[in-house]
Amino acid sequence: MKKVITGNHTVSFGVKSARVEVIAAYPITPQTEVVEKLSEMVADGELKARFIKVESEHSAMAACIGASATGARAFTATSSQGLALMHEMLHWATGARVPVVMANINRSLGPPWNIWSEQTDSLSQRDTGWLQFYCENNQEILDTIIQAFKICEKVSLPGMVVLDAFYHSHTAEPVDIPDQKLVDRFLPPYNPEYKLDINDPHTFGGLTGPEYYYELRYKIQKAMVESVDIIKSVGKEYGNMTGRNYGLIEEYKTTGAKQLLVASGAMAETAKDAIDILRKKNKKVGLLRVRAFRPFPKEDLKKAMSKAEVVGVIDRNISLGNEGIFFQEIKSALYNEKRRPAIYGFIAGLGGRDVLEDEIVRIAEDISKRSFKKEITWVGAKI
Amino acid sequence: MKEIIFYGRGGQGAVIASRLLAAAAFKEGKSVQSFPFFGVERRGAPVTAYTRLSDTKIRKRVPIKTPDYVIVLDPTLLENIDVTKGLKKEGHIIINTKVPQSNFPFSKRFKVFTFDAAAIASKHKLGSKSAPIANTSLLGAFSKFTGEIGIDSLTESIAEGVAVKTEENVKAAKEAYEKAR
Amino acid sequence: MKKPVSGKKSIKQIKFKKAGDMPPVAISLASMLYNKTGKWRSIRPVIDLNKCTSCMLCWKFCPDVAIKNIDGKPYIDLDYCKGCAICIEECPVKAVRVEEEKK
Numbered sequence: 001m002k003k004v005i006t007g008n009h010t011v012s013f014g015v016k017s018a019r020v021e022v023i024a025a026y027p028i029t030p031q032t033e034v035v036e037k038l039s040e041m042v043a044d045g046e047l048k049a050r051f052i053k054v055e056s057e058h059s060a061m062a063a064c065i066g067a068s069a070t071g072a073r074a075f076t077a078t079s080s081q082g083l084a085l086m087h088e089m090l091h092w093a094t095g096a097r098v099p100v101v102m103a104n105i106n107r108s109l110g111p112p113w114n115i116w117s118e119q120t121d122s123l124s125q126r127d128t129g130w131l132q133f134y135c136e137n138n139q140e141i142l143d144t145i146i147q148a149f150k151i152c153e154k155v156s157l158p159g160m161v162v163l164d165a166f167y168h169s170h171t172a173e174p175v176d177i178p179d180q181k182l183v184d185r186f187l188p189p190y191n192p193e194y195k196l197d198i199n200d201p202h203t204f205g206g207l208t209g210p211e212y213y214y215e216l217r218y219k220i221q222k223a224m225v226e227s228v229d230i231i232k233s234v235g236k237e238y239g240n241m242t243g244r245n246y247g248l249i250e251e252y253k254t255t256g257a258k259q260l261l262v263a264s265g266a267m268a269e270t271a272k273d274a275i276d277i278l279r280k281k282n283k284k285v286g287l288l289r290v291r292a293f294r295p296f297p298k299e300d301l302k303k304a305m306s307k308a309e310v311v312g313v314i315d316r317n318i319s320l321g322n323e324g325i326f327f328q329e330i331k332s333a334l335y336n337e338k339r340r341p342a343i344y345g346f347i348a349g350l351g352g353r354d355v356l357e358d359e360i361v362r363i364a365e366d367i368s369k370r371s372f373k374k375e376i377t378w379v380g381a382k383i
Numbered sequence: 384m385k386e387i388i389f390y391g392r393g394g395q396g397a398v399i400a401s402r403l404l405a406a407a408a409f410k411e412g413k414s415v416q417s418f419p420f421f422g423v424e425r426r427g428a429p430v431t432a433y434t435r436l437s438d439t440k441i442r443k444r445v446p447i448k449t450p451d452y453v454i455v456l457d458p459t460l461l462e463n464i465d466v467t468k469g470l471k472k473e474g475h476i477i478i479n480t481k482v483p484q485s486n487f488p489f490s491k492r493f494k495v496f497t498f499d500a501a502a503i504a505s506k507h508k509l510g511s512k513s514a515p516i517a518n519t520s521l522l523g524a525f526s527k528f529t530g531e532i533g534i535d536s537l538t539e540s541i542a543e544g545v546a547v548k549t550e551e552n553v554k555a556a557k558e559a560y561e562k563a564r
Numbered sequence: 565m566k567k568p569v570s571g572k573k574s575i576k577q578i579k580f581k582k583a584g585d586m587p588p589v590a591i592s593l594a595s596m597l598y599n600k601t602g603k604w605r606s607i608r609p610v611i612d613l614n615k616c617t618s619c620m621l622c623w624k625f626c627p628d629v630a631i632k633n634i635d636g637k638p639y640i641d642l643d644y645c646k647g648c649a650i651c652i653e654e655c656p657v658k659a660v661r662v663e664e665e666k667k
Contacts, residue, residue: 137442352421
């Protein structure tokens with residue numbers, strides 16, 4: 001069924017399709033409509049789930065962890081400061097190995113108050129052990145929510161589906177919602193091997209000394225590494241069902257490309273228009289869109305960049321005191337490669353500044369010049 | 384690609400109108416996109432909403448800078464907002480007002496349609512007497528003036544997308560379509 | 565994967581040789597069934613049941629749930645009593661006395 005819906009409502013419909021059983025959330029702009037719609041669905045009986053009203057995002061995540069530990073499929077959504085407040089519980093969810101799925105609507109952190117798009121909120125949660133998927137349009141948001149439950153439940157790790165404030169959250173566009181019967185076949189009910197059970201009581205996550213903690217961490221890392229292939233196989237299975245295939249990265253017009261741009265999220269769609277303009281001018285430029293940030297698609301990126309001469313990474317985020325976060329990660333992934341391209345970083349669109357296609361065209365033209373040596377460029381900043 | 388900007392005030396249904404138009408064009412097989420000005424909205428404050436209609440997939444994710452059409456839901460906004468900003472040379476402006484188009488100085492540079500959508504909205508008891516909600520009526524007029532959207536897909540979209548006074552809204556759009564010229 | 569045995573059936577501590585044998589999450593690794601915290605005690609409370617009026621305040625206040633209510637009388641489970649002496653403090657008729665823990 002095709003509907004013209006906003007990114008926020010797309011998340012709600014994805015959650016409904018996945019037959020989530022427990023939702024605990026606290027409202028924050030621009031995420032509010034996600035939970036508004038879900039609470040409506042629960043109240044109308046369209047979605048058989050418990051909706052738990054909580055007093056903070058920290059509690060929302062705590063409730064989701066508890067629900068998931070009993071074997072219920074649990075979901076929450078948040079943004080910016082709300083995600084920051086959840087931070088402690090994000091680590092907890094990973095350690096407890098509960099496959100909670102969350103939608104985070106990328107929004108910058110205050111002060112000054114700013115409700116617009118920026119990836120620094122979710123990327124600040126890089127080391128919490130959550131899988132992270134950055135979506136480029138509403139269709140991908142819906143598809144990724146459904147896939148995230150399957151992937152996360154297979155590896156017993158929580159996952160974050162990330163969309164852009166306003167560029168997705170408040171933008172209505174056509175979304176194809178797959179038939180419920182198909183989704184049910186794709187995503188069977190969650191039934192974990194280990195769960196809280198009053199008939200077989202155990203303590204979960206109790207005090208564990210150095211003799212075992214170390215191995216438990218190793219197991220999380222192992223699950224993360226294994227999730228790479230699982231994301232691919234689940235993406236393919238979903239593709240067989242809907243015709244829409246997904247991997248960890250997407251290559252756009254990279255054939256024969258000497259220069260590559262790297263982008264993620266909503267900006268990547270605008271970048272595709274920029275690539276089309278450049279290709280019409282016979283420039284050998286392609287785009288790599290990073291969809292999965294955790295696990296980081298090292299091998300895919302190495303392969304995709306093996307023939308490139310120069311790469312420009314566009315970050316709608318910054319690790320203050322260093323540089324763009326995707327930029328750092330990509331450089332580190334390529335460090336041990338014998339042949340590696342020159343890589344330059346571009347900070348763009350912080351706090352919801354529009355990143356226009358001609359700005360992206362200029363980035364590609366800049367890095368193609370041999371004289372270009374600037375490691376970090378602030379695109380369109382009044383400096 | 385056709386780009387449309389809606390100017391209204393919070394509560395007048397500009398955002399809803401932009402979505403209804405997108406959903407209607409989607410029914411006609413178009414690729415569509417609809418979004419409000421990215422900001423904080425309040426009742427009474429100026430609101431801007433955008434709709435893109437295209438025969439090919441829309442990937443642009445930035446506000447509309449050079450519209451083909453501008454739809455003004457509230458003529459009092461004309462005092463503070465330059466609705467001709469970025470408007471393409473051959474662009475049209477549609478204003479919800481009783482005042483004839485020759486009263487607007489920009490009618491010399493652009494094609495301007497004026498239409499008393501508020502009267503039709505009032506007749507169908509949409510909104511209050513002092514503040515009728517004319518978004519669906521104005522969409523009906525837009526359909527007639529521009530031909531960018533068929534009245535049948537528009538009324539279908541209204542019937543599906545408007546939860547309150549659905550029938551009245553459909554009737555208002557149809558009446559506006561018939562009366563507009 | 566080795567599934568931890570139910571606490572009810574066994575009090576043997578679960579041991580793992582390798583990460584591969586372990587469940588993904590720490591389950592019952594520090595079960596109170598074998599982690600007898602009574603070993604931490606340096607003083608021991610003793611209840612004089614002749615003085616005891618069965619008000620059960622000691623049972624209510626014991627932070628370790630180490631006092632059992634058996635037919636309306638309190639009994640201290642020395643496997644878990646850490647010797648905090650809260651029961652001595654709370655007893656309104658001074659029926660609980662303190663003894664040095666014999667090592």
